[in-house]
Amino acid sequence: MDMQPSPSPSGASRRDLLRGLAYGGLLLAVGLPLGRLAVAREDAPTVFAPDAFIRIASDGAATLIMPQVEMGQGIYTAMTMLIAEELDLPLAAVRLEAAPPSDALYGNPIFKVQATGGSTSVRAYWTPMRKAGAAARAMLVQAAAKRWQVDPAACETQDGIVRHAASGRSLPYGELAAAASHMTPPSDPPLKDPKTFRLLGKTQTRLDIEAKGNGTAKYGIDALPPGVKVATLSSCPVPGGKIRRVDDTQARAVAGVRQVVVLEDLVAVVGDHMWAAKKGLDKLVIEWDEGPNATLSTESLRAAMHEAAKRPGVPVKSEGADVRPGDAGVISASYELPFLAHAPMEPMNCTVHLRPGACEIWIGTQVMTMVQAKAAQAAGLKPDQITIHNHLLGGGFGRRLEVDMVDKAVRIAAHVDGPVKVVWTREEDIQKAMYRSTYGSWLSARLENGKPVAWRHTVVGPSVIARWLPPAFSGGVDIDAIDGAADQPYAVGGFHVDYVRHEPQGVPTCFWRGVGPNNNIFSVESFIDRLAREAKNDPLDFRRALLTANPRALQVLNTAAAHAGWGTPLAAKAGERVGRGICLQTVFGSFLSTIAEVAVGDDGTVRVRRLVTAVDCGMVVNPDGVISQIQGGLVFGLSAALHGRITFEKGRVQQSNFHDYRVVRIDEMPAVEVHLVPSTEAPGGIGEPGTTTVQPAVANAIYAATGVQLTRMPIDQTLLAKGGRT
Amino acid sequence: MIKISINGTVHDVEVEQDTPLLWVLRDVLGMTGTKFGCGVAQCGACTVHVDGTPVRSCQLAVGDVGDMPVVTIEGIGATPAGAKVQKAWMDLQVAQCGYCQSGQIMAAAALLTQTPAPTDADIDAAMAGNICRCGTYVRIRDGVKRAASQA
Ligand code: FES
Numbered sequence: 087m088d089m090q091p092s093p094s095p096s097g098a099s100r101r102d103l104l105r106g107l108a109y110g111g112l113l114l115a116v117g118l119p120l121g122r123l124a125v126a127r128e129d130a131p132t133v134f135a136p137d138a139f140i141r142i143a144s145d146g147a148a149t150l151i152m153p154q155v156e157m158g159q160g161i162y163t164a165m166t167m168l169i170a171e172e173l174d175l176p177l178a179a180v181r182l183e184a185a186p187p188s189d190a191l192y193g194n195p196i197f198k199v200q201a202t203g204g205s206t207s208v209r210a211y212w213t214p215m216r217k218a219g220a221a222a223r224a225m226l227v228q229a230a231a232k233r234w235q236v237d238p239a240a241c242e243t244q245d246g247i248v249r250h251a252a253s254g255r256s257l258p259y260g261e262l263a264a265a266a267s268h269m270t271p272p273s274d275p276p277l278k279d280p281k282t283f284r285l286l287g288k289t290q291t292r293l294d295i296e297a298k299g300n301g302t303a304k305y306g307i308d309a310l311p312p313g314v315k316v317a318t319l320s321s322c323p324v325p326g327g328k329i330r331r332v333d334d335t336q337a338r339a340v341a342g343v344r345q346v347v348v349l350e351d352l353v354a355v356v357g358d359h360m361w362a363a364k365k366g367l368d369k370l371v372i373e374w375d376e377g378p379n380a381t382l383s384t385e386s387l388r389a390a391m392h393e394a395a396k397r398p399g400v401p402v403k404s405e406g407a408d409v410r411p412g413d414a415g416v417i418s419a420s421y422e423l424p425f426l427a428h429a430p431m432e433p434m435n436c437t438v439h440l441r442p443g444a445c446e447i448w449i450g451t452q453v454m455t456m457v458q459a460k461a462a463q464a465a466g467l468k469p470d471q472i473t474i475h476n477h478l479l480g481g482g483f484g485r486r487l488e489v490d491m492v493d494k495a496v497r498i499a500a501h502v503d504g505p506v507k508v509v510w511t512r513e514e515d516i517q518k519a520m521y522r523s524t525y526g527s528w529l530s531a532r533l534e535n536g537k538p539v540a541w542r543h544t545v546v547g548p549s550v551i552a553r554w555l556p557p558a559f560s561g562g563v564d565i566d567a568i569d570g571a572a573d574q575p576y577a578v579g580g581f582h583v584d585y586v587r588h589e590p591q592g593v594p595t596c597f598w599r600g601v602g603p604n605n606n607i608f609s610v611e612s613f614i615d616r617l618a619r620e621a622k623n624d625p626l627d628f629r630r631a632l633l634t635a636n637p638r639a640l641q642v643l644n645t646a647a648a649h650a651g652w653g654t655p656l657a658a659k660a661g662e663r664v665g666r667g668i669c670l671q672t673v674f675g676s677f678l679s680t681i682a683e684v685a686v687g688d689d690g691t692v693r694v695r696r697l698v699t700a701v702d703c704g705m706v707v708n709p710d711g712v713i714s715q716i717q718g719g720l721v722f723g724l725s726a727a728l729h730g731r732i733t734f735e736k737g738r739v740q741q742s743n744f745h746d747y748r749v750v751r752i753d754e755m756p757a758v759e760v761h762l763v764p765s766t767e768a769p770g771g772i773g774e775p776g777t778t779t780v781q782p783a784v785a786n787a788i789y790a791a792t793g794v795q796l797t798r799m800p801i802d803q804t805l806l807a808k809g810g811r812t
Numbered sequence: 813m814i815k816i817s818i819n820g821t822v823h824d825v826e827v828e829q830d831t832p833l834l835w836v837l838r839d840v841l842g843m844t845g846t847k848f849g850c851g852v853a854q855c856g857a858c859t860v861h862v863d864g865t866p867v868r869s870c871q872l873a874v875g876d877v878g879d880m881p882v883v884t885i886e887g888i889g890a891t892p893a894g895a896k897v898q899k900a901w902m903d904l905q906v907a908q909c910g911y912c913q914s915g916q917i918m919a920a921a922a923l924l925t926q927t928p929a930p931t932d933a934d935i936d937a938a939m940a941g942n943i944c945r946c947g948t949y950v951r952i953r954d955g956v957k958r959a960a961s962q963a
């Protein structure tokens with residue numbers, strides 16, 4: 087086993103990162119720095135710490151150090167299952183601890199950075215975590231065998247106990263912890279045959295489920311260090327703007343307000359509790375210097391993207407016969423997505439206690455080491471002077487891959503005596519955020535005998551990767567932005583994909599659940615339906631004919647179609663038009679097909695009645711956890727399709743809270759069915775793929791119902807009124 | 813000084829009368845199970861029971877609570893409906909990030925107390941004020957029905 091820390095981002099080859107991000111399974115050979123801590127821990131021999139993840143104390147307590155953060159995706163449970171399977175520990179015996187910041191020890195093997203995102207966790211840790219468990223188990227067995235003077239191969243393990251059947255002896259792991267610390271970790275411990283798994287592939291109760299039902303689960307926003315004050319803030323409503331002048335006379339007069347902190351780009355009111363801070367904030371009179379973005383509007387931003395689309399892109403794929411829009415017989419279309427906010431239920435927050443030479447932080451973050459680096463920079467300290475207490479995340483969705491909330495909180499805390507919890511109002515969370523960018527796709531294809539013979543796809547969007555993981559960006563191509571375009575599943579003849587990098591002026595952009603594939607799956611699947619119509623073929627049959635070389639894709643498509651009753655008549659009420667639509671995708675290492683069923687009222691109102699999804703995500707750790715993630719992902723995608731839109735006017739975001747930045751509620755829910763297709767392939771991601779399937783499936787269903795092809799999201803109901811404009 | 817009764821215990825709190833109950837619970841009493849999501853009665857994360865009725869605690873001034881008993885997520889397990897809902901939520905593994913679930917459980921417990929055998933329409937009406945951004949609605953609906961069937 088690799089005894090060295092994982093290479094730093096700059097040391098990792100771009101090719102590895104590319105392959106890691108696109109097909110995480112290939113990178114699983116990257117070793118974790120096992121063995122490192124065994125040396126460091128020699129002063130504490132009563133704890134067996136064979137690697138960075140496992141601690142077994144002499145009293146038998148087993149603690150797993152979790153490098154990945156829990157934001158609802160069930161990863162604490164899945165990671166524990168991976169280790170516990172190979173270590174033969176009962177799940178119930180395991181305690182979890184959030185890992186401290188260290189890219190070397192806890193860097194995600196795919197990113198090389200301690201980050202949880204991109205549906206990478208199980209793909210990244212499927213093998214390393216099992217190896218960690220297997221290595222620890224082997225050392226415990228060695229320790230027992232040595233004590234009993236028997237052959238280690240004659241010992242077995244079960245439920246935290248080593249047994250030697252021939253002599254009837256047994257010892258619990260705890261009693262072997264000290265001796266095991268002196269054993270040499272095996273270089274390549276054998277892993278169990280999947281046929282003998284006792285945990286993996288079998289639904290387990292989530293380890294965090296009880297605390298999340300009785301109010302004891304602790305999120306970043308629940309941090310209460312002694313003496314903590316609460317602050318809330320206002321940043322400039324125009325991105326990049328600055329403060330010109332603040333009159334805080336009335337704010338200071340509010341009972342419970344302790345302090346007003348005015349910085350270059352924001353003002354914060356510090357109080358005894360959130361209400362005092364919020365009342366104080368409302369009483370401030372702030373004059374902004376709005377800066378260069380004061381005239382931004384949705385229209386100006388959209389026009390700039392269309393201008394960018396005319397630029398030649400960087401070629402990503404260029405194979406075989408080409409096709410250009412405008413050429414004779416060429417079918418062309420373009421598709422666009424809007425800006426979106428993440429709006430996790432837990433608003434942005436960060437608690438900071440800054441003292442001379444030390445900074446303590448309480449937060450729920452997807453990126454521990456980035457928080458550490460940002461806090462150090464903002465406080466003028468060294469990274470090792472920053473202590474971080476990570477918490478559960480009240481939703482991440484990509485927003486907590488960013489550290490702007492840390493930067494602001496630390497800069498505010500620099501003016502506050504004692505700890506301060508900086509809590510964003512929901513309005514601040516929606517209006518002064520980082521956003522999922524607009525994206526556009528321009529597609530062209532030529533058909534012969536009812537099948538595509540040439541295909542061209544130009545992706546226009548920002549590069550979040552270039553800022554967030556620079557080593558992975560080179561040659562002008564953003565591997566996330568083209569994900570789902572450059573590797574779409576169909577046989578289409580000549581195949582050309584270009585990427586035009588376009589950063590929307592002034593708008594801070596970041597990852598959002600479903601990332602790049604949101605754009606590409608929406609456009610590719612909408613365009614495939616368009617081509618099926620041009621070929622006068624059924625959307626299902628048209629796809630099937632292009633998937634003969636892609637059996638896993640074909641299987642999920644057929645599975646979803648069978649469960650959805652594709653081709654059978656749909657009931658419609660008076661005043662409603664009904665239809666079904668397909669999406670098929672092969673991103674994040676998983677294969678999904680969703681079939682949506684919609685009813686469109688004569689007035690254009692869209693009701694999604696049913697979503698049927700078939701999933702092949704390779705070997706599954708916790709089946710019910712997979713179903714849960716797909717269900718949730720579908721709802722996230724449905725919110726985007728039905729309601730999701732951030733618009734700008736005079737440089738300002740026009741939405742402010744859940745009344746005008748709407749998300750799906752229970753009374754809008756379709757019936758949802760998720761069907762797992764059994765698979766022995768390498769595990770794929772499941773956090774995001776549900777989300778990306780919804781927009782095209784719903785748009786295609788709306789076409790089936792109305793004959794109107796929507797090419798922009800969210801759904802514009804005014805286009806769908808019966809006899810209305812098309 | 814304001815006196816309020818929460819989960820059967822009387823607390824004296826020193827805050828302005830207009831302070832929303834939410835912030836008294838969270839920031840003054842340190843009872844952080846009740847969550848802040850929107851502050852404007854749009855999300856339901858802050859739902860508590862006041863005199864048995866589900867209330868958005870971000871909208872209720874502490875001075876208006878008077879002697880009406882308040883029950884929060886920390887105390888709902890002691891009520892028959894609350895215990896059933898919590899059990900159903902565990903059995904069906906409803907929570908994902910869990911942040912909205914205090915409010916969901918409080919709303920569901922209130923629904924079952926009022927309407928022991930709710931229809932889908934009853935569930936929609938009672939639960940539509942509670943947003944779950946993780947999208948656990950399928951299981952929330954099943955959870956309410958399961959809790960109802962454990963009468
Ligand atoms: S915080 Fe009270 S309803 Fe959202």
Ligand code: FES
Binds near residue numbers: 909946948
């Ligand atoms: S479980 Fe995350 S918001 Fe509902």
